[in-house]
Amino acid sequence: MKPRPRTSTPRRLLSAGIGLVVLSVLVFVNRPMVAFGADALHDFSINRESYKQKYGHWSRLPVPQGFRVNAIHAALLNTGKVLIVAGSGNNRDNFEAGTFRTVLYDPAKDSFSEVPTPTDVFCAGHTFLPNGNLLIAGGTKSYEVLEKNITHAAGVMKIKNESATGGPRAFPKGTTLLSADGTAYRTRDDLTVPAATTMKHGDEVMTHAGAAEVWVDAVEEGDGPIVDHPAQYTVSGLTGADKRNIYGLADKITREKQEYGGDKTSYEFDPRTERYVRTGDMVEHRWYPTLAEMPGGDVLAVSGLDEFGRMLPGHNERYLKDQRRWVDAPELKRVFPTYPALHLMKDGKLFFSGSNAGYGSDTEGRTPGLWNLKNNTFKEVPGLRDPRMTETSSSVLLPPAQDQKVMIFGGGEVGESAVSTARTAVADLDQPAPVYEPGPDLPHPARYLSTVILPDDTVFTTGGSSGYRGGRYGDKTRSDLFNAQIYRPGTGKFETAAESSVGRNYHSEALLLPDGRVITMGSDPLYDPSGRNPGTFEQRIEVYSPPYLFKGDRPVIGGAPEAVQRGTTFAVATPDAGRVRTARLVRPSAVTHVTDLDQRSVALDITPATGGLALSVPKARGLVPSGWYMLFLTDAEGVPSVGRWIRVR
Incomplete structure (x- = not known):
């Protein structure tokens, strides 16, 4: 087999490479103009009437x-x-x-x-x-509070009161509680602990302790005050019967995220x-x-x-x-x-x-x-x-x-x-x-x-x-x-x-x-x-x-009652009765975290009437909850009227 003759490919590639470099330089130099042109074309496209009729339109x-x-x-x-x-x-x-x-x-x-x-x-x-x-x-x-930001161990403390005769007990923010080994913790908020209650079960009288919960923070920084098991705590400053009847309980006190x-x-x-x-x-x-x-x-x-x-x-x-x-x-x-x-x-x-x-x-x-x-x-x-x-x-x-x-x-x-x-x-x-x-x-x-x-x-x-x-x-x-x-x-x-x-x-x-x-x-x-x-x-x-x-002119609601009853029919004045295909009561939204339980659209039966339409509201309360709705009339092209507020009772 004869070897192929050499061609001018390397020269053509070199020429093409030079052309690409020149073109790249031109594009780089004119990048703002190219971007401007693309943006202008995009703006032109999305603002065409035919585009909006098919896809809709956004505005800021x-x-x-x-x-x-x-x-x-x-x-x-x-x-x-x-x-x-x-x-x-x-x-x-x-x-x-x-x-x-x-x-x-x-x-x-x-x-x-x-x-x-x-x-x-x-x-x-x-x-x-x-x-x-x-x-x-x-x-x-x-x-x-993220774990990395917690310097003092903390936890939820349940303060209990076993006295039924002393009444509720109020403790100010900063009240100190002590563990069995003397480690001190302070309450984060004011707290009122209700009195205990007594109840008779058959022939036996039972006392049920009053209780209230509060955050407590360790007085000492670091891991020393951490407690990883249920424990009982005494309220500092109490004496006599109060010292026995009023105490704290906590499952754990940690430096975990709050x-x-x-x-x-x-x-x-x-x-x-x-x-x-x-x-x-x-x-x-x-x-x-x-x-x-x-x-x-x-x-x-x-x-x-x-x-x-x-x-x-x-x-x-x-x-x-x-x-x-x-x-x-x-x-x-x-x-x-x-x-x-x-x-x-x-x-x-x-x-x-x-x-x-x-x-x-x-x-x-x-x-x-x-x-x-x-x-x-x-x-x-x-x-x-x-x-x-x-x-x-x-x-x-x-x-x-x-x-x-x-x-x-x-x-x-x-x-x-x-x-x-x-x-x-x-x-x-x-x-x-x-x-x-x-x-x-x-x-x-x-x-x-x-x-x-x-x-x-x-x-x-x-x-x-x-x-x-x-x-x-x-x-x-x-x-x-x-x-x-x-x-x-x-x-x-x-x-x-x-x-x-x-x-x-x-x-x-x-x-x-x-x-x-x-x-x-x-x-x-x-x-x-x-x-x-x-x-x-x-x-x-x-x-x-x-x-x-x-998509053209919208149906017009000329008049409608401010309030209607479920299960009844009401009149709506409109010059567009002949082109209206649907009537809807749309409940307004109340939304957070993409959770919106209020919005719903209820279909109304339509009957021709003098000067407009007669619309019938379903009577099921679960279908039409009482409240305010927007009434929309829509034509065969799906074009809606402006919503008219109506209260359903």
Whole structure:
């Protein structure tokens, strides 16, 4: 075989290399121009009418500097204003300074105002009451302390009083307790210990000691005062019978991490006066609780951490709305992880979708199921794929509410795991033996995904991150997701929506506005975009306009009653009666930690009437809880009217 003749390939390669170098230099020199051109093309594309009609459109809300807060909670009031609650905003300096914040945003005027905030409602629970007030209960009594910052051993001490005749005993902050070897500990707060009580059991009289708990800290620094077993302690300065009758007990005193402690204050936020109104205190201190409305309008408080950062072991309580006070509900003892998603069904049961915010046992109380409040029974709903990945997931009662279907979206492994899932699933709770059936996967695994019911019977999903608090997931230093999608229950499929420009993960919210737009806010990442430095709370606010707002004129509601009764028919004046295809009552959102139990969309039967339409409200109280709703009329193209506020009694 003859050798191949030499060619000029090396010269051609050299020429090509020179050309590439020159081109690279030109690109480098013109990089700002290239980037500018790409950005300009992107802006042109997303602002085309045809693009907005298919994908919708995002815009940035200009927030004045003085009203930028760490949005931890958000609720749409029946005045049309958005309540944005920060409390201390997950900021220890704010907590210690007593700086607690709440801001009102008025979409109609595009204005902001400040609301006096009496205590730290950071990580409280909330839900709307039938009168339109927002019940807000629990919150933060103390911030967590990491192990590396604990210099003095500490623990929870139970002070007991075995005297039934001496009355309650008050001990000031700093009271000293001594161990058997003389090690000294001091109480962190003032404390009142109730007197003992006597009870007759048959012929025998029994004394039950009064007891109260308090944090104690070792006087001496270091590991010396650590106690790893249950022990009894004497109260310094007591003499005589008091020395025998009053003493301390502690299971352990350590330098372990101290969790957030829950508060027990409770308020109704009044949309008319725009003020917090104090109610009776909760029975238990609660941090990360869920408040779930019951069919009669009272509210059930479930789960949370107590004032010492311990999970409440199934101790639930009820808010009596007519008396504005909380009472214990031992007949409804049931364990759930924190912020459990409990959806009210038409038969009055609460469906636990499995979604939760994280704290609690990694096994107990995490199984989805129907909770019967009449007899405290729980019927499990099986079939959920990735059943351990329900932490930081979201769930929603799919529209219309009459279908009684709940959908769960994404979620992550228990604890501070980077693992998450793209799984969705739907449970048809009208079935005799409901199970979760697979839904379409999300485009990416997602935690903290916000889900918002829209007036056209779709669900808008946005935000979230693949990793824990936007942290590393796979090879990414920040795992925030910017994609958004719209789920259509009728087809069981997602449709792509316009991408947002702001990442949203932990402590983020999204809710529907009366004009049909969606407002998004918050996000509390662990790290900055580099993945190396601490993150800062996201205070920018974006608003999404769904595709239906770019598809022509909207139906108009000319007149409607301010209040209607369940099970009755009412008249609505509209010049667009002939084009209206659906009528929906959409309950406003009250959302935190992507838990939103209030939002629901109820279908109304439509009958033609003189000058408009006659709309019929279902009569099931569990389907249409009493309270304020937005009435939307929607045409065949899915274009909704502006929402009209109506109170259902």
